Amino acid sequence: MTTLTHLERLEAESIDIMREAVAESEKPVMLYSIGKDSSVMLHLAMKAFFPSKPPFPLLHVDTTWKFREMIEFRGKTARDLGLELIVHVNPEALAMGISPFTHGSAVHTDIWKTQGLKQALDKYGFDAAFGGARRDEERSRAKERIFSFRSAQHRWDPKMQRPELWRLYNARKNQGESMRVFPLSNWTELDVWQYIHRENIPVVPLYFARKRPVVEREGALIMVDDERMPLAAGERPVQKSVRFRTLGCYPLTGAIESEAATLTAIIQEMLLATTSERQGRVIDFDSSGSMEKKKQEGYF
Amino acid sequence: MAHVSDLIARDIEQYLKAHERKSLLRFITCGSVDDGKSTLIGRLLYESKLLFEDQLAALAADSKKIGTQGGDLDFALLLDGLTAEREQGITIDVAYRLFSTDKRKFIVADTPGHEQYTRNMVTGASTADVAVILVDARKGVVTQTRRHSYLVSLLGIRRVALAINKLDLVGYAKDVVDRIEQDYRAFARQIGLTEVVCIPVSALKGDNVTAPSANTPWYHGTTLMGYLETVAVDDEAQTGPFRMPVQWVNRPNLDFRGFSGRIVGGSIRPGDRVRVLPSGKESTVARIVTKDGDLEQAVAGQSITLTLGDEVDVSRGDMLAAADAPPGIADQFEAVVIWMDEHQMLPGRPYLLKIGAKTVGVTIATPKYKVNVDTLEHLAAKTLHLNEIGVCNLNVDQAVAFDPYAENRDTGGFILIDRLTNNTIGAGLLHFALRRSQNIHWQAIEVDKKAHAALKGQRPCVVWFTGLSGSGKSTIANLVEKKLYALGRHTCLLDGDNVRHGLNKDLGFTEADRVENIRRVAEVARLMVDAGLIVLVSFISPFRAERRFARALVAEGEFCEVFVDTPLDVAEQRDTKGLYKKARRGELKNFTGIDSPYEPAEHAEVRLDTVALAPEDNAELIVDHLRRMGVLEPL
Numbered sequence: 001m002t003t004l005t006h007l008e009r010l011e012a013e014s015i016d017i018m019r020e021a022v023a024e025s026e027k028p029v030m031l032y033s034i035g036k037d038s039s040v041m042l043h044l045a046m047k048a049f050f051p052s053k054p055p056f057p058l059l060h061v062d063t064t065w066k067f068r069e070m071i072e073f074r075g076k077t078a079r080d081l082g083l084e085l086i087v088h089v090n091p092e093a094l095a096m097g098i099s100p101f102t103h104g105s106a107v108h109t110d111i112w113k114t115q116g117l118k119q120a121l122d123k124y125g126f127d128a129a130f131g132g133a134r135r136d137e138e139r140s141r142a143k144e145r146i147f148s149f150r151s152a153q154h155r156w157d158p159k160m161q162r163p164e165l166w167r168l169y170n171a172r173k174n175q176g177e178s179m180r181v182f183p184l185s186n187w188t189e190l191d192v193w194q195y196i197h198r199e200n201i202p203v204v205p206l207y208f209a210r211k212r213p214v215v216e217r218e219g220a221l222i223m224v225d226d227e228r229m230p231l232a233a234g235e236r237p238v239q240k241s242v243r244f245r246t247l248g249c250y251p252l253t254g255a256i257e258s259e260a261a262t263l264t265a266i267i268q269e270m271l272l273a274t275t276s277e278r279q280g281r282v283i284d285f286d287s288s289g290s291m292e293k294k295k296q297e298g299y300f
Numbered sequence: 301m302a303h304v305s306d307l308i309a310r311d312i313e314q315y316l317k318a319h320e321r322k323s324l325l326r327f328i329t330c331g332s333v334d335d336g337k338s339t340l341i342g343r344l345l346y347e348s349k350l351l352f353e354d355q356l357a358a359l360a361a362d363s364k365k366i367g368t369q370g371g372d373l374d375f376a377l378l379l380d381g382l383t384a385e386r387e388q389g390i391t392i393d394v395a396y397r398l399f400s401t402d403k404r405k406f407i408v409a410d411t412p413g414h415e416q417y418t419r420n421m422v423t424g425a426s427t428a429d430v431a432v433i434l435v436d437a438r439k440g441v442v443t444q445t446r447r448h449s450y451l452v453s454l455l456g457i458r459r460v461a462l463a464i465n466k467l468d469l470v471g472y473a474k475d476v477v478d479r480i481e482q483d484y485r486a487f488a489r490q491i492g493l494t495e496v497v498c499i500p501v502s503a504l505k506g507d508n509v510t511a512p513s514a515n516t517p518w519y520h521g522t523t524l525m526g527y528l529e530t531v532a533v534d535d536e537a538q539t540g541p542f543r544m545p546v547q548w549v550n551r552p553n554l555d556f557r558g559f560s561g562r563i564v565g566g567s568i569r570p571g572d573r574v575r576v577l578p579s580g581k582e583s584t585v586a587r588i589v590t591k592d593g594d595l596e597q598a599v600a601g602q603s604i605t606l607t608l609g610d611e612v613d614v615s616r617g618d619m620l621a622a623a624d625a626p627p628g629i630a631d632q633f634e635a636v637v638i639w640m641d642e643h644q645m646l647p648g649r650p651y652l653l654k655i656g657a658k659t660v661g662v663t664i665a666t667p668k669y670k671v672n673v674d675t676l677e678h679l680a681a682k683t684l685h686l687n688e689i690g691v692c693n694l695n696v697d698q699a700v701a702f703d704p705y706a707e708n709r710d711t712g713g714f715i716l717i718d719r720l721t722n723n724t725i726g727a728g729l730l731h732f733a734l735r736r737s738q739n740i741h742w743q744a745i746e747v748d749k750k751a752h753a754a755l756k757g758q759r760p761c762v763v764w765f766t767g768l769s770g771s772g773k774s775t776i777a778n779l780v781e782k783k784l785y786a787l788g789r790h791t792c793l794l795d796g797d798n799v800r801h802g803l804n805k806d807l808g809f810t811e812a813d814r815v816e817n818i819r820r821v822a823e824v825a826r827l828m829v830d831a832g833l834i835v836l837v838s839f840i841s842p843f844r845a846e847r848r849f850a851r852a853l854v855a856e857g858e859f860c861e862v863f864v865d866t867p868l869d870v871a872e873q874r875d876t877k878g879l880y881k882k883a884r885r886g887e888l889k890n891f892t893g894i895d896s897p898y899e900p901a902e903h904a905e906v907r908l909d910t911v912a913l914a915p916e917d918n919a920e921l922i923v924d925h926l927r928r929m930g931v932l933e934p935l
Contacts, residue, residue, distance in 0.1 A: 006324035006405040015603035016562040019547040050591035052552040142395040162724040165426040166713045172722040268312040
């Protein structure tokens with residue numbers, strides 16, 4: 001008798017999900033957000049289809065406000081793995097000059113990310129999109145299916161979800177409708193880090209502590225990543241040893257003070273930590289149940 | 301997330317190594333509305349020190365705002381995911397919670413106890429290794445406990461922990477617990493649950509949840525967490541014969557042809573003989589390919605890619621199985637069906653069935669019986685409604701490989717999908733193949749359709765008229781038949797009213813009967829096409845699914861759907877048979893257009909406007925179309 005470990009069972013399930021989604025869709029794509037979850041998802045995809053390459057491109061919905069190191073990592077990853085990378089920048093948001101500083105996080109997220117994503121899916125006609133969301137991230141995720149059906153308008157209806165039994169995923173849909181597929185549904189943040197450790201998966205260096213210029217705003221440490229960041233009178237960036245638990249748009253992502261510069265050190269710090277990872281994300285704090293609302297509107 | 305071990309601070313490398321060897325347990329919790337299920341899961345998270353400070357802060361704030369514990373921490377709020385449900389104070393769907401201890405990672409399916417949610421419980425149970433069933437110590441084993449236990453057993457879970465909760469409210473009395481345990485064990489034996497552990501707990505106060513309680517000195521068994529951390533997992537699937545549904549054929553280049561899938565039974569090694577099903581061809585496993593190198597052996601639960609020693613034909617949906625212990629193959633089965641859709645099951649309606657990586661067409665016969673899940677009585681049934689469970693015969697349109705569900709959950713479990721909405725509308729557990737599917741073979745007929753048609757010098761087809769009562773179907777169909785007769789064609793007209801006097805006189809107007817009505821006529825039309833005739837069918841045929849079914853029975857190019865598109869108000873005004881008046885007075889039930897729906901044709905070959913055009917002109921349009929189809933010679 002071989003008892004599979006939890007990481008082996010999770011890996012096998014994720015691979016199963018990806019193969020099923022690819023077999024049942026016409027034009028799949030992987031939403032690649034450059035973060036650690038995307039890194040793990042991509043690593044699993046390389047395994048799922050080996051010796052073939054994953055039979056789908058990567059799609060990054062760029063907001064122009066991502067950390068510069070993320071963009072570098074994105075290009076390097078696609079090159080190293082020899083995968084097609086599609087970068088979509090919402091032209092309307094670009095024309096309107098949407099920024100989190102002048103428009104607030106809600107408008108910024110909606111126009112750059114939610115609308116941008118819908119544009120990209122429509123433009124290329126993708127009918128299945130992999131996302132790296134996990135059920136432990138946020139309460140409304142706990143009830144979302146692994147194969148999550150979206151209407152032709154990309155809407156999610158929590159009341160009309162298909163029951164998901166055994167390992168039988170119903171990926172059928174009509175023309176224009178699509179599926180969002182979440183291969184990491186049953187992973188936790190700890191599982192992700194342990195797997196990165198076990199498999200030696202490259203991640204963006206921003207996860208590791210280093211001296212970085214930051215300012216403190218409403219209790220969050222925001223990194224001054226480029227000259228677009230407006231500083232208030234008297235506000236001076238200070239060099240602090242910080243790292244990030246999640247990555248997004250730099251003005252909306254809070255850093256934590258840390259000395260953890262290696263993978264094991266950050267896992268250690270996380271295990272001893274007392275706050276959950278989404279705390280560093282400004283977008284969840286807009287209003288109660290805000291993630292659920294965004295998802296109904298088409299956010300990943 | 302304060303995992304308890306000091307190894308974390310002392311030697312993180314060592315800690316990670318130990319943790320990479322953790323196993324994974326999936327369990328389901330079931331209980332009635334007030335048994336304290338959500339509180340129990342919340343307590344497990346809390347006691348395992350798995351909550352972060354910000355989560356605790358949010359919980360404290362929520363507890364004050366909408367809690368039910370008078371301002372104390374209300375653990376149930378940790379689990380209620382969606383805003384609407386949180387405000388109503390109930391969970392209404394399946395939620396999955398993830399947590400881990402130093403020994404194991406857990407995935408908990410949290411499902412509601414309301415009786416209308418059999419569907420959710422079955423869904424949660426389908427992936428669970430173990431069930432935790434809650435009872436309120438004050439109430440003991442109640443109807444819902446029996447129902448949940450039955451469903452758990454039906455779905456093939458053998459290991460159950462009965463958590464006798466709210467012990468604080470019965471003064472931690474041993475005799476209460478003993479009586480409940482006795483009751484439960486007696487019932488559990490009846491339904492085949494053999495591995496039952498009873499644990500007295502208080503989820504609210506924390507007794508025996510993670511640490512033995514001083515309040516129950518008479519209890520020497522394990523805590524609930526202790527049980528969950530040690531109960532055996534995934535041992536059953538591995539002991540059975542090898543099974544792997546092929547999900548994807550991996551062909552990076554001409555030299556490599558691999559078959560990817562997840563092993564759902566047994567184990568496999570290079571050199572093992574495998575059989576491909578349903579074709580029956582055999583070969584030998586050459587390699588077990590993974591990105592991390594070839595494997596010496598792979599076991600149930602793993603996702604792998606196999607290459608075979610011979611060039612055999614294998615595609616997605618096929619199953620690879622141990623050659624010396626292959627699964628059965630059949631196209632007719634008996635199965636338990638659990639209906640999960642608001643819309644009732646319609647015997648005879650074509651649905652889709654997905655089993656393994658294969659999706660096939662299926663029709664379900666009238667249930668043999670349905671099960672009262674509270675009393676386990678067998679009741680007569682004509683159909684199944686939402687959350688009903690019945691035993692039915694199924695007919696699939698191509699042979700599939702399967703094992704009885706009791707032997708393998710993954711090769712014996714299936715889902716049912718609606719062809720139009722694509723929703724998952726039911727689930728099923730295969731019992732066995734029906735004898736007749738193995739013994740009755742199609743007779744190969746020598747004087748075939750072509751021969752019949754050639755003798756008559758014509759091309760057979762079905763002209764299917766659909767539309768509301770009074771839309772003018774029969775009038776136009778009659779005119780078309782006359783024109784065809786005049787052209788020397790052999791025809792037959794099947795009219796709704798006439799057929800209901802004979803062949804279908806046993807059928808009424810319920811939705812189920814309407815489906816059967818059309819199924820029979822469609823089959824008759826097919827036989828007549830085989831006989832070489834041009835068949836005119838004039839039936840309201842209100843549902844797309846049956847029209848699609850009728851179309852699928854004949855060959856491509858042999859079906860012409862005519863949508864007699866008369867608006868309801870016009871048809872009602874005509875009311876040639878006086879039926880609309882009766883229906884409006886409530887004397888006729890299930891009348892199409894009034895209290896029974898008509899689903900307009902989507903892809904009709906011909907659409908007729910009976911307001912603008914006279915019947916004679918419309919009949920001519922159809923004859924024109926038959927010329928374009930090649931059924932009649934061009935002018």
